[in-house]
Amino acid sequence: MRTISLKRVVVTGLGALTPIGNDVNTFWKNIKAGTSGAAPITRFDTTEFKTKFACELKNFDIEKFMEKKEARKMDLFTQYAMVAAQEAIENAGINTGDIDKTKIGVIWASGNGGMQTFEDQIVEFTQGGFIPKFNPFFIPKLISDIAAGQIAIKYGFMGINYCTVSACASSSSALVDAFNYIRLGKANVIVAGGSEAPITRAGIAGFNALKALSTRNEEPVTASRPFDTDRDGFVMGEGAGAIILEEYEHAVKRGATIYGEMVGGAMTADAYHLTATHPEGLGAKLGMKEALEDAELTLEDVDYINAHATSTPVGDISELKAITGLFGEQVKKLNVSATKSMTGHLLGAAGAIEAIACIKATQEDIVPPTINTTALGEGIPTDVNLTIGKAQQRKVDVAMSNTFGFGGHNAIVVFTKVKA
Template sequence: MGRRVVVTGLGVVSALGHEVPEFWDNICAGKSGIGAIRRFDTANFKVRFGGEIQNFELTEHLDILEKEVRRLDRFVQFAMAAAQKAIRDSGIDFSVGDPYTHGVLIGSGIGGLNEIEQQHAALYDQGPARVSPFMIPKLMVNAASGNISVRWKLRGPNSAVATACASATNAIGDAFRLIQFGHADVMVTGGSEAAITPMGLSGFARMQALSTRNDDPQAASRPFDRGRDGFVISEGAGICVLEEYEHAKARGANILAEVLGYGMSADGNHMTAPDPEGRGAAWAMGAALKDAKITPQQVQYINAHGTSTPLGDKAETFAVKTVWGEHAKKVAFSSTKSQLGHLLGASGGVEFVISAMALRDQVAPPTINLEDPDDGCDLDYVPLQARPMKIDRVMSNSFGFGGHNACLIIGRA
């Protein structure tokens, strides 16, 4: 059966706030974090907006020297700030106990894209001698896990996941397994992404994956709505502390939720388009339910992947109908990407934080901008306003390019 695994700490860095209480209040209020991109000139870009984090300085979140910050890509900085918040929230002291039972597992779909762009420019403008010696350790997808491990001297399992937009959910699920099977007692886990760069923005725009609603950015992310025209690129990090139940109990930790189940699958269909019938997503949801040893009817709220893409929203809706059957219209099923945009590899981490808070406060967050549901999008998407309701178990879905599907279920501990 394996050991019980609980959530004891949450941390977030997002366009809707850098502290979980503020972030959660903004989610429940239906606010949007989407606006014009300011970090670089977007005048010649087809898309000029996103969920950009403004005025972020790692030194304001972590006791760290500025020279150390310069050796960290933006996605690593987000991860370290969110990790600091989650560790502080958990109240854990990593100087106590066996460091080889304390691990890290962070997901990122892209990693250090900002560093790649900067050093590419240096190479071609100034020559190879001007490429930074810190380039490789800054851009590696495992740089977030590695730096968190070094910072807090966590010597247990240390890994990274890169499964596109499923990265953070896979990371949390894999960390859950490591504790469940006795390979670790505590894991710092989640995801981080910082792909709002000239190359990232233009690349996704050229794929025609992004909304082009430049005149009304806050209304651009509209999952399940007939007027949706693509996702909104965003950035940030969501990190949690997972802990073996008896370990948490022994130190008097505040237990926020229990991780009950994890499922994953592949579409085996297309590198960017989902299976139109949502078969892979449905299988992953079913696997998570089986792992949790519960029925679909025992889940009251689903935090949808819900990216606001024409194909993805319908496929996920189809998948829920496949798994829940006649009960599908009775489960609350909302997309907080309507407020946050799509954080790519970090999305599952931030949405895990939302799922835990929904469970704690018994509130299903809304799908904002949902004014005219599309044909085939006929479930209860909690439109426009948050809904107080009884929630015992939550499912969080993440699906990524490459056909990666990952689902987690958490419950009240």
């Protein structure tokens, strides 16, 4: 029987494109400062929509990163992927001739793929008298896996390449998969992350129909208010997050800067409901338990949990039930925060962005805040430190990120400071 020795997996590059910063440094600065990215939607006329605001990117110009001709071949979600991946790849220094690119992979997530492309083409199709004529780039712009392919094509990365789709857990699923492939020796480096561009007419109207979005149109800046008594749904966000995961010895040998270590991950299912989380958080609790077992860590080791906490009435409570149910009295010694209060909910890209927040938290020993929460809602435990209002300086050796998606998907990732 073949014995497999699991390899260590470290973080050597980061890239972020978010509603509160178009690069990692700006994103992290604004996260620490408690900056909200919510504002009235500028992309289309919202007169007839129940929700008229979102967390859009600010001052984003794709022509700063690629020629207009190339950008037109990509949906926004792929454009976002290319920008975040570029920052991470340059940050990691892996786009060089002396690195074996056959052992560099890309696992990229998107919960929805090319929503704007699909919407535009169907509208054009119906307005054209049902003539079966489509743009030749319709399918290549639409499909969710195309971002992974485009990244690999640009940089010549010939290793593992595919897309993970598990709704709002998608990019955390990508991280777990990348982690496992590297520690099994199937790749030296993987560009992992996710991107989403759901602020379209169909995206907003669809989530409005589910009654999932906040309709706090008069005060969008404070609309995303996890755990608050007046929370009424999530705020849509857009953007991308990229993380370079690399085998430890490979990173050390090439003299890479190491930002942290990924030590565990798990994926579970609620097996309960199409859109609602399990009311007792059973799937989330199982996922956190398995992620810590995978990392060979105890409950006492965890310092910070970046909660999925989307600001929905049911979801926030079920997640805290999972956390308190697993951690028991230990919950009083850790910090929990909901960074979606600032970025909005980036759907399939949320996990990657929140993993970056965890990695930066371990680097700087700072827990980012939960903003906009003024009065805890009914059923929200008062003995959990939800890091309300402002960032908190504390030792953060171990950080965990929770992500959950429609369909009952749960993905949990665990990061630590790197150990020699």
